[in-house]
Amino acid sequence: MEEQRAHTWGGPPRWQPPWARDSHDRLPWVSTLALTLFVQAGSTFASHSQAADRSPLDVFARLLLFAGTALLLVRHRHPVLVAFGTAGTAMIYLGAGYAYGPVFLTVAVGCFAAIVAGHRRAAWSAVGMLWAGHLLVAHWLYRWLPPTGDTSPPWGQELVVLAWVVAIVAASELARVRREQWAHARAERAAAEKRRADEERLRIARELHDVLAHSISVINVQAGMGLALLDADPEQARSALTTIKAASKEALGEVRQVLDTLRAPGEAPRAPAPGLDRLPELVEQASGAGLTVEVERAGTVTQLPPGADLAAFRIVQEALTNVVRHSGSRTAHVRLDYAPGRLGLRIDDKGPSTGGDAGGSGNGLIGMRERAAALGGTIEAGTRPDGGFRVEAVIPLAAASKESL
Structure with a gap:
């Protein structure tokens, strides 16, 4: 069931790295603002350089560009929505005849966030939708869309667009794989540390059992002997009490040594191991x-x-x-x-x-x-x-x- 939900567009991702989970608690204001300024300025430059072939930027174009970058503010919380939203605004932007430019960067960042969050199908579908929409506009619907007098671009240009799409997806997949590898390595280190801690607890438990079981057994036998001979043979009872004292002293010393290693792991023991x-x-x-x-x-x-x-x-x-x-x-x-x-x-x-x-x-x-x-x-x-x-x-x-x- 988890495997199936991992491939749905709106369901929870199959795996989500810790860095992505932590980012849910904060919005990427700084990076989103920087992307907004870059996209707006870059699109202005692109519009001037393509003035002869594309429509000039107007208020509607600015709003589309701003909407695309504004969506990136929630790319960690809603990666699927952002992937399709950025692809949709870019498709409307290109369909309106505005200049090619940094608008594709918005789509790249949105799809990147979706892929590294585990929503691979959603990201691929959003990029495929954008490319299919571009083909439809550039080769069939251009007659009825601005700018006036537009002509169909050469098909070779679509290979360039396809190369950009593949590059975006490949870079996102590479980042996802690296994030998973880092998370797996962190999980292995945590498991190794837990395993070492468990082994140390078992070692201490064995030491305590061996020390206490032996000493208490000797003490128990000697105590019984001392009680039985207390009146009949006081000297033998005294010998039993002497043995109890020696055994208990030795047990206390060994228990103290074990507890010292528990309180300060890694330090050398004060007394050599028996x-x-x-x-x-x-x-x-x-x-x-x-x-x-x-x-x-x-x-x-x-x-x-x-x-x-x-x-x-x-x-x-x-x-x-x-x-x-x-x-x-x-x-x-x-x-x-x-x-x-x-x-x-x-x-x-x-x-x-x-x-x-x-x-x-x-x-x-x-x-x-x-x-x-x-x-x-x-x-x-x-x-x-x-x-x-x-x-x-x-x-x-x-x-x-x-x-x-």
Whole structure:
């Protein structure tokens, strides 16, 4: 339906660039006044130079010229009306026998405004109407129209008129195409900026989830342990409270770092992003929550790109958090497989699941998959045949190096 209305003369245009929409709120007084003065002065000069063949300018001619340029004042608001109006006044002007001259400029500006506003058929029809009217007057009706004693011009002259018509339409179409290209480029830039903003929001959401989910899980387990042992074993309860204090302090620090990047995007973070060098801290926190973690490294241990290092740490952190929250197993096995160009991760627990969400659900697994996918890697998570749960990820290091540049 929109496609059909775009080709009607009176309907709304299919596409309208922002510069044209903004101009609806103001009238082009300056350009219209300049065109009016130029057309009036140029027509006077043309009338003197064609005095032998054309009728002299009189009040009616001046009014026709003024009407044509006055219509240009609303060319942005009513482009179809202006295209036909300027073509009609020019046709009456030429039919009355007045001199050829800047009257064609009025038609060119009116049709130009219609074409760049999306009313291509209307502009073409107005120009075609003017040319057909000129043919009719110049070769058939000249006997009954002024000036007296007028003769039919050579047909070769019509080729010149046709060339001007084609030039007007071609220039207008070129301007329309350029405007559409500029508008498309602006829309693409706006979409890219929105996409970057969305990606940044997702990144911050992942960071907050990973930090809070892990720390709060440790705090929850230790708080339960402390309450249970508060009377029976005060020293063990004190140890649980110490773990809670350390976990909450670390969580507050990481949350503050994420919020700092949110408040001042583009600035360097105050503290380095966590990586696998902090894996011993993660193991110690899990141990405080009653989970024994075994770490195995295979291959030649190398320095990882920052993007891959952070993603690997967060994936291990989220996997261990899920073991603490959703598994009945009190042991977990972490394997780091260093290979040329990639890092492999595998986190296993023996299970069984303590609820319906084996291995966790919702944002945790989604966040792990997003981290791996952002670096061109893959991740698989699912129940093992023996009832445990496994998270296995592959992170390409080349893509992570480019991501961190």
